Amino acid sequence: MILDNLPVAVPRQKVDRMGEKSHERGFQVGFKGTFEGKSVLQRKEKSYFINNHLNFKVMYHEDLEARTARVAGFEVTPLSSINHEYNKWDEENTKLTTCKHGKPTVFGTNSVPQEIVAHNEVVFTYDVTFESSNIRWASRWDSYLHTNGDQIHWFSIINSLIIVLFLSGIVAMIIMRTIYRDIANYNQLAQDEVQEETGWKLIHGDVFRPPENSSLLCVHVGTGVQVFGMSLVTLIFALVGFLSPSNRGGLMTAMVLLWVFMGLFAGYSSARLYKMFKGTDWKKMSLKTSLMFPTFLFAVFFVLNALIWGEKSSGAVPFGTMFILVLLWFGISVPLVFVGSFLGYRKPAAEDPVKTNRIPRLIPLQPWYMSPLISIPFGGILPYGAVFIELFFILTSIWLNQFYYIFGFLFIVFAILIVTCSEITIVIAYFQLCTEDYRWWWRAYLTSGSSALYLFLYSIYYFCSELEISKLVSGILYFGYMLIGAYAFFVVTGTIGFLACLWFIRKIYSAVKID
Structure with a gap:
């Protein structure tokens, strides 16, 4: 939940600091446990409680000179499994006997939470209180960022x-x-x-001497340069404050746009290396550079997004956004890769410091510790x-x-x-x-x-x-996105x-x- 671009948070009191308050972003929908006495114990028994009432507190800071006020905080206190009562259900105007108009709801501290079982009726309610705060609008994110x-x-x-x-x-x-x-x-x-x-x-x-599958190596180096440039510029922008957490989606948008425009450097670097290997079909190599890594990312992302669609989740990327991403890929990134390859291939090839013999030299038997299965993982x-x-x-x-x-x-x-x-x-x-x-x-x-x-x-x-x-779809989403991250990390570190x-x-x- 978001109010004035400020995410809702549960206030927490830190034990190790003198009265300093921090925030935990969001709130728990519910929990599993048992109720004994006046406390809820987290146990493995299948007793479920749901936070069906939310106490919102909106904190505002007044500007006396301008006679205005701005939102400086957005807190919530969830209450567990309140058994709401009413006389008659009305879709438009239901009056609950457990809630009084104009007064904040304070029950739940002394009453026993109602356990949620199958076919129970659950009524969701909330109330809002406003409180003046000394926190200025420019400093309202401090409590969020100090959490970690x-x-x-x-x-x-x-x-x-x-x-x-x-x-x-x-x-x-x-x-x-x-x-x-x-x-x-x-x-x-x-x-x-x-x-x-x-x-x-x-x-x-x-x-x-050029290696085997030299064109594939050129493609990976070009892709690594592209992802490296995107990461470096994104970090610099975030370092100077352009990509603050308060700007929702700004980090991801910047990464996508920078990756698209870094296609120019991907094509240039792959073409330069390809010409050093005395390659001739630079257009085919450029096409591989522009398609291989994005195709893998888009295929995995599309499958994961289809799973989210199947779960009817609001976190699924809309079809329009997917179309825009494909348009950025083929409309901007692919042409820039070809432009960079054309510029890189036009330049003369880098001359080797020594001449290469026509007949390859026989490689002697290598020590066990120089085996690729040992030296590569060790590195x-x-x-x-x-x-x-x-x-x-x-x-x-x-x-x-x-x-x-x-x-x-x-x-x-x-x-x-x-x-x-x-x-x-x-x-x-x-x-x-x-x-x-x-x-x-x-x-x-x-x-x-x-x-x-x-x-x-x-x-x-x-x-x-x-x-x-515990859900299969959630596990697939996790490992799918981590596979994308590991592959991107592979091309960056390998290229470096x-x-x-x-x-x-x-x-x-x-x-x-x-x-």
């Missing part, structure tokens, strides 16, 4: 960031020192010509560790109907995620090249992208530990790691002397 500001939240995030920054610093220092020593040794060996090439320099003739642990604490609060705001507003911390976590994805991918790719395995293209993308697997596994744990969902690894490998092979 517990100290555990802040200390957990700070602790996580410190650990990730410390690990990232160690990894960066080790890699930089190792690389500088290798380059110095290789250049010295090139001058002395007393030893043969070893390690990553030995495979310089194969390291830039996703650190990026996931950078976001898993913040992920809990994001899931809570989505599925438990709470507000998320700490966009400053979220922006820092996003920056740390970029650093960790880049560094862990570079580390594993470097060790792979040192074992003379030049098939790094897909490995680099999947290494950091595997963090999405842990995200989805955590969503399963969150479903079992935090949510109380891949582009960082590409830059790193081009740098080290351009720094050594190759005969």
Whole structure:
């Protein structure tokens, strides 16, 4: 329920703070339990109570100079299973003997709640009281946004960031020192010509050989650039206050529009990579870039929305909105992808630092710890560790109907995620090249992208530990939307790691002397 764009909330008194009042968004429709004495005990017995009377309190702030008043608060106190009485039912003018006109309803504290059983008649009622408040209209959201500001939240995030920054610093220092020593040794060996090439320099003739399914890799990189650009700009807008929780739907609208217009960068980046792989059919590749990821999202979203339609829920997206989304997709996003691909393909291809041999080199037997089944899942642990604490609060705001507003911390976590994805991918790719395995293209993308697997596994744990969902349709909705989120997280983290690894490998092979 919303009044003057302010959601209704139940006032709560915090125990750990001196008299500070917070709000819990919305109210419970009912509960399951048993009544003993003057208290309701939450038990597993199938006794149901329903909040069929609502005490609304509308708080207003008066502006004495303008002689006006504005809504500063909207609270509700639900009362459980009131057994309303009346003399005669009239559809237009029923007079209840349990409610008196002009007086707030206060029963329910001393009376026994009526248990709801099959075929019971339930009468829903409400009353409204108005109360003057010192809270100004500009500050009326403070009590809502302070609901989640517990100290555990802040200390957990700070602790996580410190650990990730410390690990990232160690990894960066080790890699930089190792690389500088290798380059110095290789250049010295090139001058002395007393030893043969070893390690990553030995495979310089194969390291830039195009991978298998190169067009699919280009599509995923372009899609990752599109989602990354959308996420970054959305975070910046939210950080400066353009996407406040008070603006209902503003965050989702901004994300959809930014994703549509970021199609230009998706087409450009995928075309540049495709030309570096010496691809020729750039139009087909552009079509895949504009259709693959959105088709998956739209197919899952349409199925989930059809389930909501089947349940006759008001939360279903109307057909008109679905048509507008399809129109934005094919009318703006797809043409922008082709424009970006055309601009990117017109530019000359990036020249490789070293020449590629015609005959592929034989890859030696790899150590067990460099197996893709081990190194790829291991590489996703650190990026996931950078976001898993913040992920809990994001899931809570989505599925438990709470507000998320700490966009400053979220922006820092996003920056740390970029650093960790880049560094862990570079580390594993470097060790792979040192074992003379030049098939790094897909490995680099999947290494950091595997963090999405842990995200989805955590969503399963969150479903079992935090949510109380028993209906099949509700469970399908949860895992369907989490699958979309995990896939988007996969393309973003995979693209970050891949582009960082590409830059790193081009740098080290351009720094050594190759005969």
